[in-house]
Amino acid sequence: MLFNSLHYLIFLPLVLLLHWMSPRGFRVALLLLASCYFYMAFIPKFILILFALILVDFAAGIWIEKSEGNQKKFALVFSLCANLGILFFFKYYNFFASNLPLSLPILKVVLPIGLSFHTFQSMAYVIEVYRGKVPAERNLAVYALYVLFFPQMVAGPIERPGNLLPQFHSMKPSLSESEVVVGLRYILWGLFKKMMIADRLTLFVDPVYTSPSEHSGIAFCLATFFFAFQIYCDFSGYSDIAIGSARLFGIRLMRNFDTPYASASFSEFWKRWHISLSSWFRDYVYIPLGGNRSSFGWQCFSLFVVFALSGFWHGANWTFLVWGLLNGAYLIIEKGIGFQKIKMPKFVAQTLVFLFISYTWIFFRANSLKDSFYIVARLFSGEFSGASLSTALKTVGWSVNQLGVALLLIVFLVLSESRALQRNVPESLARLPRVVRWGAYAGLVLLILNYSPYVTVPFIYFQF
Amino acid sequence: MKLLTKILILFVFVTLFQWVRSSRMDPLFFKFEQLETLETQIKEQKSILFFGDSVLSTSHGSDADPRGIATLLEEGSGCSVGAIQHAGFDSEMFYPFAKVIKHSSFFPKAVIVPINLRSFSSQWTGRPAYQMMEKKYLAYLNAQGTPWQNVLKVAYRPLLVFKGFELFQNSEETYQRENVYFGEKQVGSVADFEDRETFQTLSDETLKKKLIYHYLYSLKPEHPKLIALTQLSKLLQNDTRVIAYVTPIDWETGEKYWPGEFKKRVAENIEVIRQSVQGINIVFEDLAFSLDAKHFGWDENKYPNEHLRENGRKFLSQFLKKTLEKENIGCESNPATSRELSGGHDER
Numbered sequence: 001m002l003f004n005s006l007h008y009l010i011f012l013p014l015v016l017l018l019h020w021m022s023p024r025g026f027r028v029a030l031l032l033l034a035s036c037y038f039y040m041a042f043i044p045k046f047i048l049i050l051f052a053l054i055l056v057d058f059a060a061g062i063w064i065e066k067s068e069g070n071q072k073k074f075a076l077v078f079s080l081c082a083n084l085g086i087l088f089f090f091k092y093y094n095f096f097a098s099n100l101p102l103s104l105p106i107l108k109v110v111l112p113i114g115l116s117f118h119t120f121q122s123m124a125y126v127i128e129v130y131r132g133k134v135p136a137e138r139n140l141a142v143y144a145l146y147v148l149f150f151p152q153m154v155a156g157p158i159e160r161p162g163n164l165l166p167q168f169h170s171m172k173p174s175l176s177e178s179e180v181v182v183g184l185r186y187i188l189w190g191l192f193k194k195m196m197i198a199d200r201l202t203l204f205v206d207p208v209y210t211s212p213s214e215h216s217g218i219a220f221c222l223a224t225f226f227f228a229f230q231i232y233c234d235f236s237g238y239s240d241i242a243i244g245s246a247r248l249f250g251i252r253l254m255r256n257f258d259t260p261y262a263s264a265s266f267s268e269f270w271k272r273w274h275i276s277l278s279s280w281f282r283d284y285v286y287i288p289l290g291g292n293r294s295s296f297g298w299q300c301f302s303l304f305v306v307f308a309l310s311g312f313w314h315g316a317n318w319t320f321l322v323w324g325l326l327n328g329a330y331l332i333i334e335k336g337i338g339f340q341k342i343k344m345p346k347f348v349a350q351t352l353v354f355l356f357i358s359y360t361w362i363f364f365r366a367n368s369l370k371d372s373f374y375i376v377a378r379l380f381s382g383e384f385s386g387a388s389l390s391t392a393l394k395t396v397g398w399s400v401n402q403l404g405v406a407l408l409l410i411v412f413l414v415l416s417e418s419r420a421l422q423r424n425v426p427e428s429l430a431r432l433p434r435v436v437r438w439g440a441y442a443g444l445v446l447l448i449l450n451y452s453p454y455v456t457v458p459f460i461y462f463q464f
Numbered sequence: 465m466k467l468l469t470k471i472l473i474l475f476v477f478v479t480l481f482q483w484v485r486s487s488r489m490d491p492l493f494f495k496f497e498q499l500e501t502l503e504t505q506i507k508e509q510k511s512i513l514f515f516g517d518s519v520l521s522t523s524h525g526s527d528a529d530p531r532g533i534a535t536l537l538e539e540g541s542g543c544s545v546g547a548i549q550h551a552g553f554d555s556e557m558f559y560p561f562a563k564v565i566k567h568s569s570f571f572p573k574a575v576i577v578p579i580n581l582r583s584f585s586s587q588w589t590g591r592p593a594y595q596m597m598e599k600k601y602l603a604y605l606n607a608q609g610t611p612w613q614n615v616l617k618v619a620y621r622p623l624l625v626f627k628g629f630e631l632f633q634n635s636e637e638t639y640q641r642e643n644v645y646f647g648e649k650q651v652g653s654v655a656d657f658e659d660r661e662t663f664q665t666l667s668d669e670t671l672k673k674k675l676i677y678h679y680l681y682s683l684k685p686e687h688p689k690l691i692a693l694t695q696l697s698k699l700l701q702n703d704t705r706v707i708a709y710v711t712p713i714d715w716e717t718g719e720k721y722w723p724g725e726f727k728k729r730v731a732e733n734i735e736v737i738r739q740s741v742q743g744i745n746i747v748f749e750d751l752a753f754s755l756d757a758k759h760f761g762w763d764e765n766k767y768p769n770e771h772l773r774e775n776g777r778k779f780l781s782q783f784l785k786k787t788l789e790k791e792n793i794g795c796e797s798n799p800a801t802s803r804e805l806s807g808g809h810d811e812r
Contacts, residue, residue, distance in 0.1 A: 006628035043637050177467045184471075195625060438474065445478050450485065454624040 001041035002459065003241040004195055011038065016248055020175045027171045028141050031149065031249065038150035039114075046112035049086060050147060056082045057122045058143045061129045061136035072130065079126040083119040090115055095316035114154035116313055118147050120280055125161045127284055134161045142168045151245040155238050155461040157256040157276035164251070172250030179247050185426035185441075186244025192444050194237035194459070195452040197409050201230035203453060204406065207396040209365050212374050216382035219392035220362075220375045227365050228358045229410050232261065234460045235274070240426065258424070259417045261357075264349035266330040269357060277313070281306045300332045307331070314364070319372055323363040330356060405451075479618065486617040494617060496599055498548050499606060502561055505546030506568045511795050512537070512788070513565065514576045515558045516549035517583075519711055519770045524761030527774040536781035541788055543573070543795035552594035554583035555693040560603030562696040566703065567607050573793045574705040576784060577696065579737060580770060581713055581730065581752065582678045584687055586644045586654055595633035598624070645681045647729060666766055672721045674767050679718060680726065683733040690740050697744045705791050706746035710734055711770045712780065716757040718768070727753065747791060755779060 001007045015034040060079035097104035128134045137143040208215045208223035239256035246253045263269035270278045289302040311324020366372035514534045521532030534547035605616040640655040657677040718726035759776030762769045
């Protein structure tokens, strides 16, 4: 069930109605049922995997809390191994089987949707219990909802138990009009980014990256530029819809994006992009390895480990590993040369960061390392003229008008988000005069209804 | 003002805007290729309208004459023949087309409707690509002359951008889980019969499996495609000559792998079809067993289907020509039927 589908637009108000009409004591169970239905709309049988992990982690949490010493460690390791084992089997086994010289059979496995997200969310829980930061959850239904809560179950944000579990325990007694308004604003803005911008840009990006040999430098540059915004709008759009949907139930999810392309350094970028994942790696990998308190050499090593894992988390493909390591290298070089101390206009720094990050998106998007190297080698090849642009557009079936619309939407996005400054666009909308605000709502809705390309493009992060 | 009121006002505003916009949109936005073809052929007052799937025009690599059945029929009968076809079309798609004809100002002399036995199988019925919800919606939209037409127009674009049509058709996952039957007995799911690796071969084992999958189900009278066929027949029976025929199938190969079983089951299914159209004023012909194996060209696809070689297509076009003659449908002596010419009334 995609967020931008009629199915979801019927599902959400129905669940909302039942939620707020039912007694508080039933709401956890109701949300759990709804979340199961949501997940089973993809591939039903995979919910059994989630149920198994939920039982393991629920039991492990209690076991950890009741144990001491080695038994406590064993319980933690057992739970982590269960989660990582499942993740490895479904996501990485075939990669290693085909890359290691061990004659391992290739299995026909389908990656359960959202597995990477909820295993990480589950591991966050057992680690926090182990560290004594949160008490073990004693209510199986509440814990199950923590893992399965439908707005964020499939593609994050990767929540922390300290944020979600207390909210599930103290379900808000009644619907708040202000929360509904905020929630709907997030959903509307998320749908706009996904449907008007991301799905439009994919129409250019996909043909270029699917068959790079048919394209030239200008097409690669344009496709890479577009992909930078496609992935941002797609993923942040999803996150906004998730945050907005949760808000309608009085649940506050963590912010996942904070205008990342406004970053003036790479370290700033990683505090603004996919915040829930980068903070997860910071708290559970980087800091345990020593973090910023260790020597510079060890910090570099830790960063490499973090970004290698981060790359691999995205997918079992060498391209993701290269993407991750490149980003790690950027951070290490930035730390080494003290990039932030170099005086330059903020706009220049932001542009440089954007360009370097966009370069790494080539590896993220390409279907193989071979394709990515092909594109990199020819990024600036050929002519960069009106005629070659015209040829590039023709090859993907675009007109100049379509290019103009895509660029206009990107400019609109950048202006809106920079105008929003410290707040995000949904929250900034609240500051507009009422008439202008409702005019903006109507405008966004009408644009989505009338000018969204009607293509079925799953959210990019569903594949992770 | 309460939030709900504001949201309702926004909803009404958006709906009104969409109403105005959709009424001014290019009508072509609400059409698709085959619907446009049908409307063009009605406008050109084709004597015969020939609905069809891929059987109508698929040729074999060895054919000297690659022409389709409709073209051969036109040549043989002297009547203008308009073909409206698509690989996955069946009676559930032909029915809204029949509505388009019914609500037009022109009736052809005959409407030919092939009944593909494979269209009732699990291989076809639940296949997402063949469900064509959007095309059916557009055909109904263009057939209706009532106020609802505007509502359908307003709803079309939101349904499109929010994947509303996918909600009413199978996902690939659902389709793969659908049951496959050998008669009344469930023998697996679609996923068991759609193993791509296996189906690249033409071994005895895979052929037996494919024949079950395509033809050896047990057809029930309440099958949606059968109901659509009877509805289509009833709709047009008084306005034009409906000629429905069961498409020839490679029964020889079927009997080779399921001796005694294949023809018996298929004949039972055809009898269900015959019973469903009994009493309706149409021509019903059973051509299932009319051609032997050498007339079929499915070897190129590696799965048994109804695609015909040149000799098979010629046989079918000749048969249909003789059927037209038997029904006194000729094009030199009998002028085209037109509501306007006959002063016929609207029978909607």
